Amino acid sequence: MGLFEKHRFRKFLVYIANFDGKDPRTFEGIDPKKTTMRDVYKKFDLGQDVIDFTGQVLALYRTDDYLDQPCCETINRIKLYSESLARYDKNPYLYPLCGLGELPRGFARLSAIYGGTYMLNKPFEEIIVQNGKVVGVKSEGEIARCQQLICDPSYVKDRV
Template identity: 90%
Template sequence: GQLVKMLLYTEVTRYLDFKVIEGSFVYKGGKIYKVPSTEAEALASSLMGLFEKRRFRKFLVYVANFDENDPRTFEGVDPKKTTMRDVYKKFDLGQDVIDFTGHALALYRTDDYLDQPCQETINRIKLYSESLARYGKSPYLYPLYGLGELPQGFARLSAIYGGTYMLNKPIEEIVIENGKVVGVKSEGEVARCKQLICDPSYVSDRVTKVGQVIRVICILSHPIKNTNDANSCQIIIPQNQVNRKSDIYVCMISSAHNVAAQGKYIAIASTTVETADPEKEIKPALDLLEPNPNFLCTLFVSISDLFAPTDLGTESQIFISRTYDATTHFETTCDDIKDIYKRMMGSEFDFEEMKRKKNDIYGEEEQQ
């Protein structure tokens, strides 16, 4: 998805090693099933009945052939006007199939997309299938040695371009003059700047609370049941399957990604808080992990506030990110990065333009 594009085009991949997540699964009726994203998988999947499989196969063929620049592939659908709900009706897909298509293939967090033009959703499903074809077992990648390698990789890249990282520096004050940021004060010294990027924890007076997220980290001594003993996997529990407004996510990794000892598995379950009892909300995910005394080593629960900026930075030149949400696939984080870029630079971040600049510098052959 977007994150892989960012990593490739910025060349931060020179400082990172990735390994594919072994399986992609979706929850239905208390059990998990492999997410079918190809015609062959659709016909073999136990997630659907015989007739549903045929209809879903036709839908996947349509998506695979869809080209937003070729009206001959539209089959009576206007990608900029026809809603995704109407596309599902066109192929007579049932609610369970709609659930896993929208949430496990297109990676939407809610069902709001159903009444929006279908082009974005179709392209998301195509991206999922193309990523699966590229990586094999699933469309997801995870950095060896854990997510901490991502900021480390960018720190190394930043150093090449003259950037300086100062770690463990207490922030005493963000220095403002005439309504604009001019620096950051730490231990009596001021680092001067014209623009500042920060997370909400540094500017509590410029953000608003928009919700909460619950995360549970489980250290297991066994792989998750019904995943063919995969040493890593992503599981999405669509909102409708558990009578919620937002999805529940489970990401499991292990020693295969150099983040745990041999024989240990780290599962991270997360969701947006909707009630006064967050731990009950996350229970469907924990039930899949079988967290009983015979298997579970350790369990950590955290409930965090979600913040969004009220100051967009136009005047102050302080550009504030959103708090990390419950998703585990980083699509929303990439959207936030692009939003900050637009606020800072005044124009959209263009992947293709970045790719063209690289080709101008290095030539297309070296980019292969």
């Protein structure tokens, strides 16, 4: 990015940071429900490289389809990225420090604290359903009762 491009991009990011979907004073002539993201980029005179970077890296879009949609969703995505970056320092994404094994361990701890049952290495027999609602899981002849079941979709192919 050249000097002028950096200045325009900074103005764009300041606009995003100040944007509040509930406060029309922050819109600066942009209607978030009608104005497309392409028009917002034009307003700030951003180049194609900056547009590609913003859409793919900051807003996390895989395609350019968002350019012709109302800008509100994209602005909120960029704002979320910026706020996360400000909160978590060098990386706006949260990820476990000791690998993906931390996710189920953390979930098991929270599950125990809040009275849940986390079943590992148990053979699956069946999901108990009464009146169209899951009420338990049967394993090794025992039924673990539940109000909610979180499982791999392969166990409930007819309900996914």
